[in-house]
Amino acid sequence: MAAPMPLAPGRTIGILGGGQLGRMLSLAAARLGLRCHVWCPYPEQPAVHVATAATVAPYDDAAALDAFAAAVDLVTYEFENVPYATAHALNRRVPVRPTPEVLALIQDRLSEKQFLRAAGILTAPFVAIDTAADLPGAIAEIGLPAVLKTRRFGYDGKGQFVLTSATQVEKAWAAVAGAPSILECHINFAHEISAIVARGLDGATACYDPVRNIHENHILARSIVPAGIAADVSAAVRATAERIVRLLDYIGVMGVEMFLEAGAKPRLYVNELAPRVHNSGHWTADACIVSQFEQHVRAICGWPLGETQRHSDAVMENLLGHAVDAWHALARQPSTALHLYDKMEIVPGRKMGHLTRLFPLGRNPEAVLEKSLPASGAAASAKTSG
Amino acid sequence: MAAPMPLAPGRTIGILGGGQLGRMLSLAAARLGLRCHVWCPYPEQPAVHVATAATVAPYDDAAALDAFAAAVDLVTYEFENVPYATAHALNRRVPVRPTPEVLALIQDRLSEKQFLRAAGILTAPFVAIDTAADLPGAIAEIGLPAVLKTRRFGYDGKGQFVLTSATQVEKAWAAVAGAPSILECHINFAHEISAIVARGLDGATACYDPVRNIHENHILARSIVPAGIAADVSAAVRATAERIVRLLDYIGVMGVEMFLEAGAKPRLYVNELAPRVHNSGHWTADACIVSQFEQHVRAICGWPLGETQRHSDAVMENLLGHAVDAWHALARQPSTALHLYDKMEIVPGRKMGHLTRLFPLGRNPEAVLEKSLPASGAAASAKTSG
Numbered sequence: 001m002a003a004p005m006p007l008a009p010g011r012t013i014g015i016l017g018g019g020q021l022g023r024m025l026s027l028a029a030a031r032l033g034l035r036c037h038v039w040c041p042y043p044e045q046p047a048v049h050v051a052t053a054a055t056v057a058p059y060d061d062a063a064a065l066d067a068f069a070a071a072v073d074l075v076t077y078e079f080e081n082v083p084y085a086t087a088h089a090l091n092r093r094v095p096v097r098p099t100p101e102v103l104a105l106i107q108d109r110l111s112e113k114q115f116l117r118a119a120g121i122l123t124a125p126f127v128a129i130d131t132a133a134d135l136p137g138a139i140a141e142i143g144l145p146a147v148l149k150t151r152r153f154g155y156d157g158k159g160q161f162v163l164t165s166a167t168q169v170e171k172a173w174a175a176v177a178g179a180p181s182i183l184e185c186h187i188n189f190a191h192e193i194s195a196i197v198a199r200g201l202d203g204a205t206a207c208y209d210p211v212r213n214i215h216e217n218h219i220l221a222r223s224i225v226p227a228g229i230a231a232d233v234s235a236a237v238r239a240t241a242e243r244i245v246r247l248l249d250y251i252g253v254m255g256v257e258m259f260l261e262a263g264a265k266p267r268l269y270v271n272e273l274a275p276r277v278h279n280s281g282h283w284t285a286d287a288c289i290v291s292q293f294e295q296h297v298r299a300i301c302g303w304p305l306g307e308t309q310r311h312s313d314a315v316m317e318n319l320l321g322h323a324v325d326a327w328h329a330l331a332r333q334p335s336t337a338l339h340l341y342d343k344m345e346i347v348p349g350r351k352m353g354h355l356t357r358l359f360p361l362g363r364n365p366e367a368v369l370e371k372s373l374p375a376s377g378a379a380a381s382a383k384t385s386g
Numbered sequence: 387m388a389a390p391m392p393l394a395p396g397r398t399i400g401i402l403g404g405g406q407l408g409r410m411l412s413l414a415a416a417r418l419g420l421r422c423h424v425w426c427p428y429p430e431q432p433a434v435h436v437a438t439a440a441t442v443a444p445y446d447d448a449a450a451l452d453a454f455a456a457a458v459d460l461v462t463y464e465f466e467n468v469p470y471a472t473a474h475a476l477n478r479r480v481p482v483r484p485t486p487e488v489l490a491l492i493q494d495r496l497s498e499k500q501f502l503r504a505a506g507i508l509t510a511p512f513v514a515i516d517t518a519a520d521l522p523g524a525i526a527e528i529g530l531p532a533v534l535k536t537r538r539f540g541y542d543g544k545g546q547f548v549l550t551s552a553t554q555v556e557k558a559w560a561a562v563a564g565a566p567s568i569l570e571c572h573i574n575f576a577h578e579i580s581a582i583v584a585r586g587l588d589g590a591t592a593c594y595d596p597v598r599n600i601h602e603n604h605i606l607a608r609s610i611v612p613a614g615i616a617a618d619v620s621a622a623v624r625a626t627a628e629r630i631v632r633l634l635d636y637i638g639v640m641g642v643e644m645f646l647e648a649g650a651k652p653r654l655y656v657n658e659l660a661p662r663v664h665n666s667g668h669w670t671a672d673a674c675i676v677s678q679f680e681q682h683v684r685a686i687c688g689w690p691l692g693e694t695q696r697h698s699d700a701v702m703e704n705l706l707g708h709a710v711d712a713w714h715a716l717a718r719q720p721s722t723a724l725h726l727y728d729k730m731e732i733v734p735g736r737k738m739g740h741l742t743r744l745f746p747l748g749r750n751p752e753a754v755l756e757k758s759l760p761a762s763g764a765a766a767s768a769k770t771s772g
Contacts, residue, residue, distance in 0.1 A: 033726025
């Protein structure tokens with residue numbers, strides 16, 4: 001079968017979602033001479049300011065969908081909670097990449113984990129929870145501590161509850177508001193690692209070097225590359241990520257979050273798939289010739305995938321909430337790329353921008369990080385699985 | 387005197403001009419959370435597709451000027467042939483950076499060269515030519531070969547004539563259409579070098595490493611960094627460029643084109659100033675943390691200037707006319723960043739995009755260049771001064 005024609009420069013990518021990921025996708029598409037048309041429910045979103053066109057309407061607005069489909073040459077999305085129905089309806093008019101089917105699979109933690117289990121890819125043991133009555137048996141099976149997670153719409157630790165005792169069943173069920181959930185074994189991991197992997201329309205795959213992520217209050221605080229893991233572990237991370245996108249016939253960039261146990265023969269668990277560019281891949285925009293954003297554009301547009309090697313080591317640090325107020329001082333930091341998202345309102349914990357500190361290849365960015373960070377940033381390499 | 391307040395993220399930069407330089411300025415401003423409003427006379431220009439807003443009107447449209455001034459927080463320009471009257475009128479409403487006065491000085495080759503001469507900065511010997519009758523005396527003074535150049539609106543070798551014989555006076559005068567001109571001594575240079583220099587609102591200056599430029603048919607074909615010049619010459623290039631922006635109280639990025647003689651003690655001539663980001667600085671977007679585009683935005687917005695060191699050596703190659711048709715193959719080249727400008731029409735010689743090939747620091751990009759380029763690109767390190 002001949003590969004579909006690549007989308008030529010000058011054509012238009014539709015992006016569902018107007019956040020910072022859509023913004024950075026738009027900027028990357030622009031570098032390749034492609035235009036973006038953003039669809040988001042609210043005006044003045046970060047991606048709208050840099051896109052060639054915008055549709056501001058709810059995702060179930062049929063007239064907006066018609067006009068959007070007519071205005072774009074293909075569709076992608078910048079977050080996984082875009083309604084499946086919208087993606088599905090659009091896919092009857094223009095190609096949606098990654099496909100609505102993959103989106104649906106990943107939107108549901110249960111089908112996501114079932115896919116991984118069926119593929120023989122290690123995940124934390126899990127049991128589906130449909131009613132509170134399912135919990136005691138699940139706890140008996142999984143053990144404690146365990147994490148109750150809603151099947152849908154969770155992010156940044158929202159919709160999760162860590163159970164340390166069987167007496168917390170009611171509290172946990174209330175925390176997930178009685179939504180269909182899964183109970184998952186709590187992994188005591190040494191590191192959270194992620195892989196930013198891509199698969200092109202031609203079936204080629206490419207994976208950036210694994211990243212070590214440090215969370216604070218369930219939100220990604222920093223990503224460090226190289227991850228400081230053994231070469232065989234790094235190879236396993238890449239191989240697992242590339243296997244996942246191949247098994248799914250996936251098109252685009254995917255973020256694959258993994259937990260790595262401590263010890264000499266640590267096990268690697270896949271925690272979560274993100275069918276989109278990922279916060280832990282932001283460093284690629286400053287440390288690689290082809291960023292994850294451009295890579296996603298290349299993949300969905302049927303262009304050849306770009307190289308994933310980096311020219312510098314990197315530490316990416318999110319600017320959450322009022323941390324962004326220091327923009328003027330941050331602009332003065334040496335060897336640092338500053339990215340601001342032009343969000344209208346500063347909310348505590350909200351991702352307002354990020355920094356990427358670059359280091360010559362082969363230095364130890366973690367050591368540099370420890371020395372250069374304020375005391376407040378030194379904490380928390382621990383995180384409950386989520 | 388207290389420095390003016392920096393322009394905060396979320397505010398809007400007005401850009402006069404809608405070409406690729408405005409496009410890349412807009413993309414750089416977006417990374418810093420700033421918005422751009424582009425004013426250009428024609429629709430569908432490259433910068434319009436990525437700017438937050440656009441005004442499409444002639445530059446002498448008073449109503450457009452009013453609305454534009456009201457919509458932006460400061461103004462800059464992406465080419466030097468924007469009408470002085472427009473810049474001047476805008477400057478009474480919002481800051482225009484670089485100033486209209488600097489723009490006027492540089493728009494006229496005569497006042498530009500007179501400024502350099504007065505500063506004791508070496509230029510090719512020149513004489514003002516107001517009528518054809520001035521030419522014979524000027525030739526006697528300057529010698530032959532010499533170059534007749536219009537004082538205004540020249541670019542890419544347009545509005546120029548190389549005189550090799552005194553019998554060509556009429557032909558030369560016809561070539562410049564009888565416009566006020568200068569006659570300039572033809573410099574037999576070994577290399578054309580350029581410096582991309584910036585001066586911030588706080589008076590700080592910063593200069594990227596000098597670049598060697600290779601022209602073909604009077605259009606920049608390639609820029610190479612490092613330039614392959616001696617350390618003392620490189621230091622002189624930087625010092626000259628920084629001195630120029632200081633003397634002019636300049637705010638923003640300037641491209642300074644210079645000619646370097648051959649020999650052990652080569653003289654360095656300043657050929658031309660560009661009061662804007664410059665084609666020979668495009669490599670900075672891929673080889674430096676802070677590109678010339680971001681640097682210009684930082685300077686005009688009163689932000690601290692960024693660092694100018696590079697993490698990679700680089701060869702920038704313009705994609706002229708139908709060279710851009712090969713975009714799909716070009717996207718496959720190793721260690722290469724591809725930039726396409728989304729221009730509506732391909733015209734021979736028109737700048738449609740560019741490539742930056744990156745090399746680890748300290749390799750010899752010129753040697754790599756010679757090996758990697760097609761035969762057609764091997765020619766022409768010679769160029770008539772222009």
